[in-house]
Amino acid sequence: MSRAVSWVLTIALLLCLVIPGFIAFRVWHVARIDDRTPADAIVVLGAAQYNGVPTPVFQARLEHAALLYDEGVAPQIITVGGGQPGDLYTEAGSGRAYLTRLGVPPEAVLAVETGTNTEGSLDAVAQTVRDQGGHSVVLVSDPTHSYRSRMMARDAGLDAWTSPTRHGPAVWTRENQIMSIIRETGAVLWYQYHRIVGSDVDFPG
Template identity: 30%
Template sequence: MKKKKIYRKIIIIMCFITLVYSFYIASNIYLYSKYNNLKKADAAIILGAAVWEKEPSPVFKARIDHGIWLYKNRYVDKIIFTGGQGKSEDIAESIAAKEYAEDNLIPSKDIFIETKSKITQQNLYYAKQVGKDNGLDSFIIVSDPLHMKRAMLMANDYGLVAYSSPTPTTRYKSWKSKGSFLLREVYYYIGYQFYRIFF
């Protein structure tokens, strides 16, 4: 009986610690989402998102639009679009983004793409390779506000000289959609922290 009580107490304590830590991470993610560190950099790295029938989804379009704004306002000289082709997609995300940017008068010579990545970590890994191959040393990372904390942690782990600039608009506007996105980010952020320990 005593052992059962001890085990029960340990489980309760661990659950409490997990809950407190998750709340701490959620708070950090939310606060970081407001941080816009606009600085001159060599290129913007636009993290991939879904493509709908060869067109960027509204979430992806907001990211691309912000990259275009950074370019036209001379914060960056180049744009790197990331994202491969998902199972339900007709075209690689980065190719759809490139075509959209060209339609918005961004010169093709100032656009780079990678078509291999499937997840955020790969987005940044392959973007780093593109930057290295083209003499680009500093970057502005662009994604949805609640995605930025995790993205910047990964960028720093890859040794990128990177600045955070979330999209000024987001499709996640309701409390329900924001809450769902935040919970997902807490889960992935904590998961990535464990990944860093072992790899």
């Protein structure tokens, strides 16, 4: 094997190690950020619901969003997420109903019932916020989901920052958090690859 080929292989190997490592660090770092800068809207990223009842993961996000609303971070909460085939309820609609039960005024909650993944939902949110004359959002999701969702929101043209929930199944154990960082590292790599090649194929979630 020639020296040039060896150098190429060595550099390729280093890139395969360094790039995922850097992204994993960014996922971990942004997960620790709780930015409550006033914005035009608080956006709750959807999660599973069953017959209109949010799962514990989704409930944790919604409860955190209600707290931010009570603190005056934004005058509006936007819930997002469509439904799966055969569903009677959407993630956004279930989230809106749960927030009103928590005491958030119904007129302060807007359900954007579009999108089956983070990117599609945030594209719909960006259009909705712009239609209202706004441009800034605080994103509420699980900590390790914050980096990718912020990236997607900014790519959609929003001024976005994150305030992740600190309770619920997603943060119960160290093992959950580590596995989430690994999964999100793969999801970010997938998203960036398809941005480069111009593909519409999305990583689930």
